[in-house]
Amino acid sequence: MKKRLVSLLLVASMAFGLCACGSRSSNGGKSSSSAKATKVNTETDTLFVNLASEPAYLDPALNSSVDGGCLAVNSFVGLYTYDKNKKLVPAIATGMPKVSKDQLTYKIKLNKTKWSNGEPLTANDFVYSWNRVINKDTGADYAYLFDVIAKKADGTLDVTADNDYELTIKLASPCPYFNDLLAFPTYLPVYQKGVEAAGGTEPGKWAQNPGFVCNGAYKLEKWKHNESMEYVKNDNFYDAKNVKVSKLSFMLSADPTASYTAYNSGNVDFIDDVPTAEIKTVKNSKEFHCVDQLGTYYACFNVGADLFKDMSPAKAAKFRKAISILIDRQYIVDSVGQTGQKPADSFVPYGMSDGNGKTFKTSKDSYYDLDKTGQQGVEKAKKLLEECGYKFTKKSDGNYKVSPAISLPYLVNEGGGHKQIAECMQQDLARLGIEMTIKSEDWNVFLQDRKDGKFTFAREGWIADFNDPINMLELFSSKSGNNDAQLGKTDAKSAPDWKEYDELIEKVLREKDFAKRAKLLHKAEKMLMDTNAVIPLYFYNDVYMQKTNVSGIYSTVFGMKYFMYATKSAK
Amino acid sequence: MIYTLKRVLLAIVSIVIVSTITFFAMEMVPGGPFNKEKATDPATLKKLEAKYGLDQPIPVQYANYMVKFCQGDLGVSLKTGREIAPDLASKFKVSATLGSIAAVIAIIAGIILGSIAALNRNKLPDRLIVFFTTLGTAMPSFVLATLLLWFFCQELNLVPAWSKDSPNYVLPVIALCVYPMAYITRLTKTSMLDVLGQDYIRTAKAKGVRKNKIIYVHALKNALIPVITYVGPMVAYILTGSMVVENIFTIGGLGSSFVSAIVNQDYTMIMALTIFLAVLMVVANMITDIIYKLVDPRIEFN
Numbered sequence: 001m002k003k004r005l006v007s008l009l010l011v012a013s014m015a016f017g018l019c020a021c022g023s024r025s026s027n028g029g030k031s032s033s034s035a036k037a038t039k040v041n042t043e044t045d046t047l048f049v050n051l052a053s054e055p056a057y058l059d060p061a062l063n064s065s066v067d068g069g070c071l072a073v074n075s076f077v078g079l080y081t082y083d084k085n086k087k088l089v090p091a092i093a094t095g096m097p098k099v100s101k102d103q104l105t106y107k108i109k110l111n112k113t114k115w116s117n118g119e120p121l122t123a124n125d126f127v128y129s130w131n132r133v134i135n136k137d138t139g140a141d142y143a144y145l146f147d148v149i150a151k152k153a154d155g156t157l158d159v160t161a162d163n164d165y166e167l168t169i170k171l172a173s174p175c176p177y178f179n180d181l182l183a184f185p186t187y188l189p190v191y192q193k194g195v196e197a198a199g200g201t202e203p204g205k206w207a208q209n210p211g212f213v214c215n216g217a218y219k220l221e222k223w224k225h226n227e228s229m230e231y232v233k234n235d236n237f238y239d240a241k242n243v244k245v246s247k248l249s250f251m252l253s254a255d256p257t258a259s260y261t262a263y264n265s266g267n268v269d270f271i272d273d274v275p276t277a278e279i280k281t282v283k284n285s286k287e288f289h290c291v292d293q294l295g296t297y298y299a300c301f302n303v304g305a306d307l308f309k310d311m312s313p314a315k316a317a318k319f320r321k322a323i324s325i326l327i328d329r330q331y332i333v334d335s336v337g338q339t340g341q342k343p344a345d346s347f348v349p350y351g352m353s354d355g356n357g358k359t360f361k362t363s364k365d366s367y368y369d370l371d372k373t374g375q376q377g378v379e380k381a382k383k384l385l386e387e388c389g390y391k392f393t394k395k396s397d398g399n400y401k402v403s404p405a406i407s408l409p410y411l412v413n414e415g416g417g418h419k420q421i422a423e424c425m426q427q428d429l430a431r432l433g434i435e436m437t438i439k440s441e442d443w444n445v446f447l448q449d450r451k452d453g454k455f456t457f458a459r460e461g462w463i464a465d466f467n468d469p470i471n472m473l474e475l476f477s478s479k480s481g482n483n484d485a486q487l488g489k490t491d492a493k494s495a496p497d498w499k500e501y502d503e504l505i506e507k508v509l510r511e512k513d514f515a516k517r518a519k520l521l522h523k524a525e526k527m528l529m530d531t532n533a534v535i536p537l538y539f540y541n542d543v544y545m546q547k548t549n550v551s552g553i554y555s556t557v558f559g560m561k562y563f564m565y566a567t568k569s570a571k
Numbered sequence: 572m573i574y575t576l577k578r579v580l581l582a583i584v585s586i587v588i589v590s591t592i593t594f595f596a597m598e599m600v601p602g603g604p605f606n607k608e609k610a611t612d613p614a615t616l617k618k619l620e621a622k623y624g625l626d627q628p629i630p631v632q633y634a635n636y637m638v639k640f641c642q643g644d645l646g647v648s649l650k651t652g653r654e655i656a657p658d659l660a661s662k663f664k665v666s667a668t669l670g671s672i673a674a675v676i677a678i679i680a681g682i683i684l685g686s687i688a689a690l691n692r693n694k695l696p697d698r699l700i701v702f703f704t705t706l707g708t709a710m711p712s713f714v715l716a717t718l719l720l721w722f723f724c725q726e727l728n729l730v731p732a733w734s735k736d737s738p739n740y741v742l743p744v745i746a747l748c749v750y751p752m753a754y755i756t757r758l759t760k761t762s763m764l765d766v767l768g769q770d771y772i773r774t775a776k777a778k779g780v781r782k783n784k785i786i787y788v789h790a791l792k793n794a795l796i797p798v799i800t801y802v803g804p805m806v807a808y809i810l811t812g813s814m815v816v817e818n819i820f821t822i823g824g825l826g827s828s829f830v831s832a833i834v835n836q837d838y839t840m841i842m843a844l845t846i847f848l849a850v851l852m853v854v855a856n857m858i859t860d861i862i863y864k865l866v867d868p869r870i871e872f873n
């Protein structure tokens with residue numbers, strides 16, 4: 001008996017000890033981050049950066065991630081690049097391309113530059129590198145970015161080196177964003193002898209170990225897998241005199257706790273991710289940066305889903321419209337996003353060019369009044385659903401009950417705040433008694449189910465690869481592998497006829513008059529939005545933290561970070 | 572001799588079973604290693620699948636894999652195109668270094684603390700040890716690791732949270748060894764108390780054998796049997812690394828590879844890692860049996 005009492009007491013004291021421990025830690029964590037400015041790293045010859053975990057490929061042709069792209073643009077340089085004002089500027093090219101009247105032939109002169117081993121880099125290196133990307137044996141995800149270039153009879157790209165320093169490129173059809181493509185990581189040159197010497201069946205083998213030849217500001221010197229990568233300045237970089245920091249050191253971690261602690265402790269100068277729970281505390285700090293990104297976070301309906309089985313296409317669109325205006329986007333942005341993302345009322349984001357010298361999105365391109373969504377949209381949504389044959393009765397808590405009952409399964413992937421966003425939507429839809437259930441899946445399974453149309457309603461997001469609306473709108477052509485909405489892919493009677501959209505996209509791709517092209521793009525966006533299969537929630541932005549003793553790092557709207565012109569002082 | 576042969580055969584059978592189940596289970600999960608947010612062009616995808624033999628029926632893939640595996644070819648990671656064998660070796664080296672330090676500390680400290688607790692039953696040292704071991708077994712490693720990181724790196728700034736040079740192993744070792752140490756302490760204590768109550772100890776005391784001799788020669792040795800049972804598999808686990816600890820302290824070991832391989836559906840990597848862990852487990856169990864025999868010659872294996 002006595003023994004039992006003692007052990008009970010012990011258990012009680014332990015439980016208390018644990019609680020005390022727990023609360024102390026969480027309080028401590030909060031106060032420390034809000035109170036004092038973070039510790040500065042004083043090693044001024046090295047810039048310490050955390051982007052993400054280990055990149056899959058350093059070969060610019062094979063990379064398909066944004067963090068891999070950042071590494072690529074800092075160790076390779078192409079014909080063009082972006083300056084700190086996000087403006088496209090010549091890099092290896094001597095000036096902007098000379099374009100023929102029919103917009104199909106581009107002539108580009110190259111500066112005399114060198115590879116990191118001192119060998120000259122010539123126009124032939126570009127011919128080789130680009131053809132390597134489109135070669136199916138390379139298996140590059142981004143090979144499609146070369147579709148705009150015409151092909152020769154033998155299937156290779158119609159790109160010729162007129163001499164060592166002149167390049168002629170023939171396009172398949174006029175392309176207003178071609179110059180931007182020339183600065184994209186997949187268009188970076190690779191060192192032919194290095195690639196061929198590595199041999200093997202793996203095309204990316206040449207860039208698997210430090211010491212590979214590159215032509216950018218930094219070259220890889222050390223790589224400790226899943227721990228760190230160290231780049232040193234490449235003295236053969238064409239603009240080496242403007243590279244001030246001699247080493248770039250990457251912390252290879254995707255754990256926000258680890259990177260945030262390393263940042264606060266002064267071990268790294270720059271982190272590309274801030275833990276969601278900390279955003280509130282650091283938001284007003286000088287070290288917190290938030291830049292616009294060209295991309296849209298959206299929810300997507302499968303137009304062939306069973307939910308719409310007995311509806312006509314028009315009725316299904318009406319149903320989806322009701323769901324769309326029930327969602328309070330501002331609340332999602334304020335409570336989950338927290339970094340001042342702009343709520344979305346169109347699919348093409350703010351700031352995207354229309355391919356004709358103007359920005360695409362103007363006040364006219366609003367497909368619903370954002371002020372009349374969420375709570376303010378309830379009555380209108382109710383009316384739309386009543387037109388679809390649903391009946392509502394008011395409940396004592398002010399919400400409605402719908403009959404027949406609507407159950408809407410929503411698919412998300414693990415992590416990234418997607419579940420929290422889904423929960424906001426769940427509450428919004430509950431106002432009309434719609435029961436939204438949330439199903440969470442592992443990343444790869446999620447991608448597969450979305451692609452196969454094994455869902456009713458799912459979260460989606462798209463960050464543009466280049467600055468033209470076609471990159472966003474092409475997703476929904478029936479040929480596209482990213483057409484998760486299954487528009488034009490399903491035989492369901494409730495799905496809209498999608499031939500016209502496909503034709504519209506084809507027309508855009510061929511249109512020589514860029515003013516007309518912009519009009520066609522607007523028409524396509526309207527057509528897409530009218531289906532209400534795509535429910536834009538907000539436009540992405542990109543947050544990062546950077547110490548106050550560091551300056552000169554800049555980022556593009558595609559999320560690429562340029563570190564080579566950074567400077568770092570001791571204080 | 573026959574026993575050893577039987578053991579080895581059994582070990583091979585269990586490894587084959589584990590690898591077969593893993594292979595078919597991972598193939599059953601929807602999706603594949605080449606799934607990307609931005610869809611890969613179907614022609615490229617086909618080419619990739621053909622290159623790695625993923626276009627063949629699953630039993631054929633399995634047979635191909637096993638044939639290659641027996642020839643010592645682990646293939647390349649489908650995610651990074653890297654050779655798996657050297658990658659595995661270098662990651663295991665990191666995890667094993669960390670793990671073996673943690674295991675040694677856990678075993679030695681656990682046995683010592685457990686004995687102290689047993690010999691001072693219900694006195695202050697015992698109470699303290701019981702208190703901390705309960706805390707140690709109750710606290711999940713991610714909480715402990717995060718606490719250590721926050722306190723020693725951010726608040727005290729004693730060790731860097733991350734550095735480009737070799738990582739500091741002190742904190743990860745603590746994070747790794749607290750749980751097994753606490754567990755071993757408790758095991759040792761209970762089993763020691765058990766043994767101390769046995770007749771032969773009383774006999775020894777009555778004969779006037781010195782206290783130290785009773786404890787170290789007669790009691791402890793016999794009290795260690797349950798501890799050894801636990802330590803075998805524990806060592807195998809700890810050597811292959813912990814995802815949580817490696818992620819928090821940015822250490823490139825095996826632990827985080829397990830998780831990322833599964834999330835990425837990197838089939839070749841999953842297989843290599845699973846088989847590796849299975850082998851390690853089997854070996855650890857075999858060594859455990861041998862140690863049993865050394866500690867207690869009465870134990871007979873049939």
